Structures are given as structure tokens and as C-alpha cells.
Amino acid sequence: MIDTAQRLALRRGPASLGLAAAVAALAGVAHADPCTGISSGGSRFAACFDPGNRLELSGATIGLSPGQAALGGELALRHDITFEDEPDLVWKMSHELLDVEYAPEAGRFDGLLYRGIFVRHSRDGHIVLPTDPPKKVFLPFDIGAFVEVGRFETHSPALASLGIVETAALVDLARSHSQRFRLAVGPSGSWRVDLDRMPVALADHAITPFSSLLLDMHGESDDGLLVAELRGEAGYVWHLDRGWQLEERAEASLERTILAVNDRPIAVYADVRYESAYSETIAGVGVRLALFSRHDPRVSLDPPH
Amino acid sequence: MKSVYAAVAAIGIALPAIAIADPPQSPTMDPDKPVHCQRDRTGEVWRIQCDDAKRVCLYAPDAELDADGNRVHPLERVRDCAEADGFDRDRLEKAGYQFVPGRADAPWGWSRDERGRVFQVNFDLHKRMYFGVGYAPQKIIENPLQSTRTSIDFGLLVLDLYDRGDTTRHRIRLLQGEVNMEPFSADVTLAHYDMSHRFTDPLFRVTTFFGEPARHDLHLNLGMFTEAGGLELRQTPYGNTELWKHATAQVTLDLWQSADLESFVRLRTGGILEGQSDPVNGYRSALTESTALDVDMTLDPAGFHNLRFELAHELPRYFTPYVPNVLVQRMRAKLQYEQIILAINDQPISLNFSAGGEKRNDIPGVPDQWAFVVDAGLRFSLWAPPHAR
Numbered sequence: 001m002i003d004t005a006q007r008l009a010l011r012r013g014p015a016s017l018g019l020a021a022a023v024a025a026l027a028g029v030a031h032a033d034p035c036t037g038i039s040s041g042g043s044r045f046a047a048c049f050d051p052g053n054r055l056e057l058s059g060a061t062i063g064l065s066p067g068q069a070a071l072g073g074e075l076a077l078r079h080d081i082t083f084e085d086e087p088d089l090v091w092k093m094s095h096e097l098l099d100v101e102y103a104p105e106a107g108r109f110d111g112l113l114y115r116g117i118f119v120r121h122s123r124d125g126h127i128v129l130p131t132d133p134p135k136k137v138f139l140p141f142d143i144g145a146f147v148e149v150g151r152f153e154t155h156s157p158a159l160a161s162l163g164i165v166e167t168a169a170l171v172d173l174a175r176s177h178s179q180r181f182r183l184a185v186g187p188s189g190s191w192r193v194d195l196d197r198m199p200v201a202l203a204d205h206a207i208t209p210f211s212s213l214l215l216d217m218h219g220e221s222d223d224g225l226l227v228a229e230l231r232g233e234a235g236y237v238w239h240l241d242r243g244w245q246l247e248e249r250a251e252a253s254l255e256r257t258i259l260a261v262n263d264r265p266i267a268v269y270a271d272v273r274y275e276s277a278y279s280e281t282i283a284g285v286g287v288r289l290a291l292f293s294r295h296d297p298r299v300s301l302d303p304p305h
Numbered sequence: 306m307k308s309v310y311a312a313v314a315a316i317g318i319a320l321p322a323i324a325i326a327d328p329p330q331s332p333t334m335d336p337d338k339p340v341h342c343q344r345d346r347t348g349e350v351w352r353i354q355c356d357d358a359k360r361v362c363l364y365a366p367d368a369e370l371d372a373d374g375n376r377v378h379p380l381e382r383v384r385d386c387a388e389a390d391g392f393d394r395d396r397l398e399k400a401g402y403q404f405v406p407g408r409a410d411a412p413w414g415w416s417r418d419e420r421g422r423v424f425q426v427n428f429d430l431h432k433r434m435y436f437g438v439g440y441a442p443q444k445i446i447e448n449p450l451q452s453t454r455t456s457i458d459f460g461l462l463v464l465d466l467y468d469r470g471d472t473t474r475h476r477i478r479l480l481q482g483e484v485n486m487e488p489f490s491a492d493v494t495l496a497h498y499d500m501s502h503r504f505t506d507p508l509f510r511v512t513t514f515f516g517e518p519a520r521h522d523l524h525l526n527l528g529m530f531t532e533a534g535g536l537e538l539r540q541t542p543y544g545n546t547e548l549w550k551h552a553t554a555q556v557t558l559d560l561w562q563s564a565d566l567e568s569f570v571r572l573r574t575g576g577i578l579e580g581q582s583d584p585v586n587g588y589r590s591a592l593t594e595s596t597a598l599d600v601d602m603t604l605d606p607a608g609f610h611n612l613r614f615e616l617a618h619e620l621p622r623y624f625t626p627y628v629p630n631v632l633v634q635r636m637r638a639k640l641q642y643e644q645i646i647l648a649i650n651d652q653p654i655s656l657n658f659s660a661g662g663e664k665r666n667d668i669p670g671v672p673d674q675w676a677f678v679v680d681a682g683l684r685f686s687l688w689a690p691p692h693a694r
Contacts, residue, residue, distance in 0.1 A: 167436040
């Protein structure tokens, strides 16, 4: 986030940059307190975390009764792209890679190669019409895109599915400057294939020509200890073997960090997933351990000199 | 205020309202000439740019305005300007300079409205992520009733690497493709890289001595074209067929290049290592000779009009014979025109028209004759920054 001091520096040039940096540094110390804990022995520890930047392992029990053990992992990365000459414009980039979960007893493997959510946040939403001269019509939302590549799921010993690609044009109504909140909705298009597992063969193609609506919600507490997500999708999907079908899919999760080891957070989570195409509802409760986690920038583990 | 009313009208009654004419816009400052900042008696900062030849100075508020003319935000994408740089307004007025209201300048590829708000007006569609949907009535000569198709197309990364003055343009594409319904077909390429190069030294030169001696240079602008992970799926009366183009490698010859290498006409030829599977013959591998003519043109400097054409011929040489005594071949042609119609938050939405045909005899059940498709659709592109100046 670019504060007033930095903005001043951008406008006034290098001479003011030093002053702005000093102001920003002072501000950083002031803000570090809520995110930096100090033990009775004077040691400092992180009290805020960035759940969007971590390499995690998870262990869960899935299914309602009886539960079956599942192991998983994921690499999550997120970052902002900002512009010096347009400080109120930010591209919020969120990536998830190699999101896998394996339940050996159930013979179930779910994996995702890549998911990206890109939101362009600007002070003014607008449409530009290519008239001469161009005209600008203002809109109260940010826009973005959702991309998913290589989503593999096993649904039964005989059936699996591979989501080759899914994309959606998003309208983000939350218009948050940070990545902590998102309330996005938009039409989605996808191509998925169903696979017979024994023997392995293509069974069906399912195509959504932007005839589904995707809803994506994300919320985090300011300290990153609580994370909630909801993603739902409903619409008409065309199948090669049976034509148009109404399908719904939804997944929701809630995560709470309960402790940290060496400043690496450990969280408990619960999630539930529903997919009408396979008449599937799966719920799970588990523990998530961050093998690597980026420190929240407000955390200051080095004592002040 | 009038522009606000036009906006409200546009949202309420859609595009025709935009045709309401606004009053003539005030002139814009030149982004290549110096600009001065000066405070008025109330302390507000104004940007001023003077043209010594015309003895005219444009002035504009150094802030974005709301609909009532109040200063609400700092200007975006604007140059720094110094207040105490010796600019003397009184001296200029005494010298006969006229002060006229104007608009602050915007950088290349951007424009600024009367309230100082900036927006993008130049789009490079060779740097983007896109996805779209199309409607494609299809006519096959022997099946005139088969006429409804809907399609989706996507490109997760379209990236041209080129800096002004370079003699090479690199083109990278990731997961680009198209999926059609009823009848089903799909064409997807996982990774693509090609490269155009301008050779500054001629291959050879010819001097003519008819009349005044003149020199004519002949350049051989060679490049390369590669793809990996191509997949074509087709639906036939016998079931679905798959054509896996594992790897493609071709040499390109640019017959014409634009100055920035963005537009070109080129020939390319080379080989494809492929595997094909159909319900009748099972799986077979082939080395395929392939040749194509490509045209890719950006028709205007702002990137609003884009034309692409491909004419390709492929000759598979199967490791195990497929159909004896028949020359197995594939031919396809596709003409595509894409026009940006509007931009939402500086991200363009374009109309896409295409017409294509395919003739092949490598798939059992597909008639060995040309099948034509026309397609019209919309594309949403993300990123698409202004062209390099």
C-alpha cells in the first residue's frame, strides 16, 4: 500500500524520498506491535501470518462416517503488482500450485496443477468506448480473472475426471486494496473430460461455454489467523454423450491458526465440497502445517537498536 | 456534469446513449514538452504548458475533479512538475501569451478526460491472457442441416518479447486453444515459441545499371517456430479421435515484416512428431511434413484492428502404413479478424470473427472434402498494455 508520505515522494521527486522513507519507517515500527509478540524472556515471535504465501502439508479425515485419512499439500503464492505513476492501481495476483490430497484407504486422489486469481484494483472502475475521442463510463467494481489448469479428481474406482482448463471473467464487488477480501462473481467457461479408470479411456467431454456463473469469496482476519473461503458455480454444461445438463459445484473452507512452531503456523481447518455431476459431497477436518511461510511484513523479529 | 449524465444514460439504456455528443474537448498538453506547476492565490496548484510559436499556454488543475469541479485526487500517470522553476506568468501575459483551459497530458497509450481521469486507449493484444465464447454455424456440404456450434477459446499467456530497436521478436504462448460443441472438436497447444529476426546485412545485393545505377538488397529473414503438446480431438461416426502433436519444429521465412516485427507475412516448413488414435485403427505414430503460410497484422497503431490468416498443409508419414496407395494429408485455412469494441477497467473486450476450412483424409468416417466454419464471438483480455512506442 502506498501511503501519503510515499505519494508525496512520488510527486515531489528524489529529494522528498528520504523524508518519506523515514516517515514510512517510523510508521512501520508503530504498526509492528500488534503483529510482533514479546515473551516474558524478551524473545520476539510472529503473531500475524500471511496465509497466501506458504508451502503447506495437511492431514485430514475426510468423509462423514467413518472418516478416512488423507494427506495433502499445496504451494500458495500471492503478490501485488503496483505502478509508481498510478499509485491507486494494483494487480492482486494469487497463485495456488500443486494442490493435492490423497486418501489411500478410499483410493482417492485429487490434484490441481495451477489456480490463479488475478484482480485489477483501481480507484475508479470504468468502461472505455473506442469513440473518437474515446469515452469513459464509470463503474463501481474491479475486474479480474479466474484460471484453473489441470484439476484431476477420482470419483470412484471406475471414474475420474480431468478439468483441462477453466476460466472466468470476474467482477470484484469488494474492491479491497488488499488481498484479504474478495467477493467476485462472473461467467465461467471450462473444458473437462471424464475418464474411465479401468482401462484408462476417455469417457466424456463436458464443456461450459461461459454458461455457468462462478462466485468466489475470500476473507481473512487482519492477523491472518482466520481464513474463510467459498467458491460456488452453477450453470449449464454440455456433455458429448448426453447434451446439456444443469450442474452445481461448491466448496467452502474455514481455517484457524492455533499455534506456531518456530513462527511457522499450524492451523485446524474444516472444508466441504459438493459436486452435482458426480453426486458427491465430501467433508473433511484436519490440520495444516506450513513448511515455509512468508512473514507478514508487519512482523519485526529483530529487536530495535 | 454533462459527461456524468452521459455515463448514467449509458448504464441505463446501453450503448446508443453514448452517441450523445459531448461539447468539444479542451486541448491536451503535449507529453513531450515541458510542463510547469504554479499555485494560484488560493494555493491550488495548476499545470501550465506554453507553446512559444502560437503564444498559447494551456492550463489544467493538478488534480482529478469530481462532477462538481472539486479537486478530489492527485492526477494519475502524470509527470512531475516543478513549482519554482522560473516560470513567470505575468511576463508571458505581458508578452501577449493567451492562457487557455486544457487537459493535463497523459503518457503514450493513455488519454485523459476533462476531469483529469486517465484511461488506456492503446492495447497490445500480443501481451495478454484471454478467453472468449463464440457462435459458429457450420455448413458441411453434405450435411446442410448441421448448423449449430458454440465454442470457447482461451490463451493463458500470450507474450511477445520485444523492445524498441530490437532486431528479434520472441513470441511465447501457453495453453492456447479452442473447443467446439455439436459436433465436438478441440484444438489445444500446451506451449508455443516462435521467433522473428530482422537481418540487417543483406544475403546478397543486386546492382542494376539500367539508367542510374541502383542497389537492391535481398534479405533472408529466417526464424523458427516450435510447439509442444498439441492435441486435436474430433468426433466421427465411429467415435472420438485424438491427434497428439508431441513436438513441432519449423524454419520460418518472413516474406514481410513491420518495423517492430509485430506484423508479418511468413512461410514456415518443418516436421511434426505425432501420434494418432481412432476407434478403427487404434494408435499409430507418424513423422509429418508440414508447411504453412502465416499472416499476422495489427492494422492500426492503437491495436484495435487485428488480422490473422493461416494456410497449412500436413503430410503424415506413418511408421506403420495407414491406408495403402492413398496420399494421406491434412489441409486447413483460417482467417480471423479481431476488433476491440470497449475496455472495462482498461481491459479490452473484442469482437472476433473467423472463417475456416479443413480437408483431411487421415480420420476414418470424416469425408475427404472441405468443411467450412464461420464463427463470431466475444473475447475478454486481461493485461494488454499499450504498445511500445
